[in-house]
């Protein structure tokens with residue numbers, strides 16, 4: 001659908017409009033007095049969120065991101081679904097699933113009672129998705145843009161067979177300096193250390209960064225905090241429906257080797273992901289639905 005039609009059907013005067021974004025992909029632009037946001041219909045992915053009076057974006061978005069059919073946009077919140085990480089069946093399918101690199105559809109927009117603006121995007125099975133993953137589903141994501149940003153990713157099994165998923169809201173947070181950032185709330189939590197051969201470890205104290213970090217925390221608390229000394233702010237992350245948190249920073253070599261990151265971008269990004277991953281696989285029965293949610297707020 002063209003942006004003109006999208007605006008006629010789903011635009012909200014003085015709050016929400018559709019614009020043509022990079023690569024010709026439609027974007028949802030929200031500005032409602034509480035916050036501003038930019039959401040890409042491609043990938044069903046939020047790219048920018050900035051509360052009123054907050055000088056910096058919540059989210060990191062790479063200046064070298066690709067905006068091309070078949071490629072994921074590096075930054076904001078890419079959606080990993082129906083699997084997180086490498087192809088779980090080893091069939092050579094793309095890492096992190098197949099919805100972060102396709103166009104979603106707009107399902108609805110509305111204003112909430114407290115003046116936030118919400119938009120829902122979705123993907124359903126098609127003959128093309130069936131070739132990749134032979135399941136019948138409806139996936140939707142709702143972004144509610146207010147003083148906080150809330151994200152709900154909902155999986156519905158609309159077929160007659162049970163299926164299993166892993167998933168993640170692969171959020172890239174903007175940070176001032178990775179050397180001066182801490183993740184709070186994980187002390188005592190077990191994790192799988194992907195940069196140390198998948199060893200099981202237990203977090204001691206806060207998480208700090210001085211090398212590549214790729215960890216799957218298997219029983220994290222619902223609330224985590226990114227304490228960012230350089231930007232002088234805290235990001236509160238509250239998760240619902242997920243039993244896994246992923247903490248990832250690519251560090252020097254991976255940043256330099258990724259074509260869609262600047263060499264020094266590892267200093268400015270940190271992924272803390274609300275997920276179901278590793279052993280945390282979710283079975284969805286026919287006719288059933290399950291959701292994960294994340295709520296993000298900035299404190300100064």
Ligand SMILES: O=P(O)(O)OC[C@H]1O[C@@H](O)[C@H](O)[C@@H](O)[C@@H]1O
Pocket residue numbers: 072078095096170194214215246248271273
């Ligand atoms: O560059 P991508 O495909 O977005 O993935 C980046 C990273 O995503 C993280 O979630 C994984 O834990 C890492 O192992 C992975 O390298």
